Amino acid sequence: MSRYEVDGVDIQTLPKVSLHDHLDGGLRPQTVLELADEIGLELPASDADALGAWFAAQSNSGSLPEYLKTFDITTAVMQTEHGLHRVAKEFVLDLAEDGVVYGEIRWAPEQHLQRGLSLDQAVEAVQAGIEEAIDLVESHGRGIRVGQLISAMRHLDRADEIAELALRHRDKGAVGFDIAGPEAGFPPSRLASAFDRLARAHFPATVHAGEGDGLASIEDALFAGRALRLGHGTRIAEDIEVEQERDDAIVVRLGELAEWVKDRQIPLELSPSSNLQTGTIAQWGDSLEDHPIDLLLQLGFAVTVNPDNRLQSGTTLTRELGLMVEAFEWDLDDLEEVTQNAVAGAFCSLEEREELADEIADGFDDLR
Template sequence: MTPTPDGQDLDETLRALPKVLLHDHLDGGLRPETMIELSAAIGHELPTTDPQALGRWFVEAAGSGSLPRYLETFTHTLAVMQTAEGLRRVAREAVLDLAADGVVHAEERYAPEQHLERGLTLQQVVDAVREGFAQGEAEARSAGHEIRVVQVLSAMRQADRSDEIAALALANRDAGVVGFDIAGPEEGFPPSRHAAAFRVVRDASFPATVHAGEDAGLDSMAEALHVAGAVRLGHGVRLADDVHEGPDGSWRLGLLAHWVRDRRVPLEVCPSSNLQTGAAASVAAHPVTLLRRAGFEVTVNTDNRLQSGTSLSRELGLLVREAGWTLDDVVDVTVTAARHTFLHQDERHALVDRITGPAVPPGAARPGRHRA
């Protein structure tokens, strides 16, 4: 087992590790300074115009323990993302912030239908985000950091535009859009409401990831898998309700848990976000550790960096400090994330090689590179 550094050394080690991020919301990762500038330009009132205080407000407001209350914070972020200029800036800065944290591949998700209030079309929204990502990638590259950021388009599950968003995703599959998703309030808005949209993307051989098992339980995840055809589960932490460890260390799994583990369906777990929405009581007791020990395909993600006041390095560091994870565990879940990106297989192999190559901290275990 690789010795795990402490304190500042751990922070630096985690930032240096090439990381993969599968579940991060573009509208949940704005810089407070940018929000203040853009809000002033359009006359939108924020809770405060002090950058540090605004950052704290988002974390506190999102930490109510309620997913609906958590989602209300997006009123402010969405307000400044209604023009092409605003979208390009937010997208560009997201790439630069991820690159500064050592992320080398990110799948940023957002709901195009939420960015139409000032006259943009759905396609113009996607174009502006793509342009911002390209600008950010070029700037990061010139600074010596190679990063690739792609789009996952979300349809709001409480709305009725999923057919449009599915068609939009397919129309841009060769222009940086790699997946389809539904997001928003999970309870009361099951994937079956959007079965037609999921059928369209499935018939087009296009991947879907579904928010499930965050605010609702096993039935929600079952629909995500069997109705929506999801190949990844966004969050999925409530799957732990179907997983039980015996006193002798053996595992007893329910039918759904067996299905997920047998088929190696990856879980996009977001620890800090789950604490804020009440899906977990603490990092130490977070189901991610149990699920990983039980053999599930676990990945670690940020969800909303602004609302959680977090980064991917910070999420991994919390698991090391509070849940007993080792550096080997961190590298392993990072490789798992690389293996489950929505890239093609040869691109995933190259990404795994980048993680398991020389940049891995000295002495860290090197998982099998190209496991099927």
């Protein structure tokens, strides 16, 4: 049983949907140790607990660029077919243990070619690991559906190539496209030709925006990137004005961009712990209670809750939801709402989303 409960229910037992989960941010510390030993990579710690603590400490920098440096180690041990297969397999098993019934795993294949793999071989290795894990989960009487989000690094120059890679694998595990990496100075419009190609092929995209940069980043993601979801999108709250008036009445005014995102129910892939670590919410405060996620949910935005990087944040989706219960007194209905928001934004067919929505509703009802 996890330590996180809501209305007397163990949150780990609730069916969940994870839309923003990085493969290279979700390795088990013991796996990092063993894979590093295989390739002779020196690590900053020699046991799993100490290594996990090192990742957590390094990630609490308050800076997205500094946070991203921790991935130098995780990507280094994911340069072979064996390494990618193992990490992907364990990742899916960890999703299932977390109560996730549908997950999208994002990662950037271009970062995994240092030991001779081609882009396609890398994607195939990850897919093989995913499928082996799905079979294992099903052999234990449970079910999980998992797709790959193929990411291009926004500050490099391979987006067109990575878009084509995603399209080659669209019927073999790839369900969507993403761009990741430092936001400031690298807007989605810089990669316009890749997004044009994807749009013509009717292939969905989510874009990291509103994390390391502000409203301009979000606007560019929506219009140049044709983003169907916003990777984080936290800083859409910059376009919301909250005023305290007489008799404690609260007046909230939304700017045009915030209205657009809310009215069209564009899912926000919010990751509370990560947003705190990277300084994304620094303008509002320095604790989870200062995160605008609760305000956004109460205003009717399509809020979803995600782990982002399980290793760096020392977290799970169970924990992230539990933290929201502790910080904002969310109840079971709130957790079901954000989970159904994630279902609505999932990159799968309408029929699959309807089936998944029923599964989530039944799962919550069974635990009430």
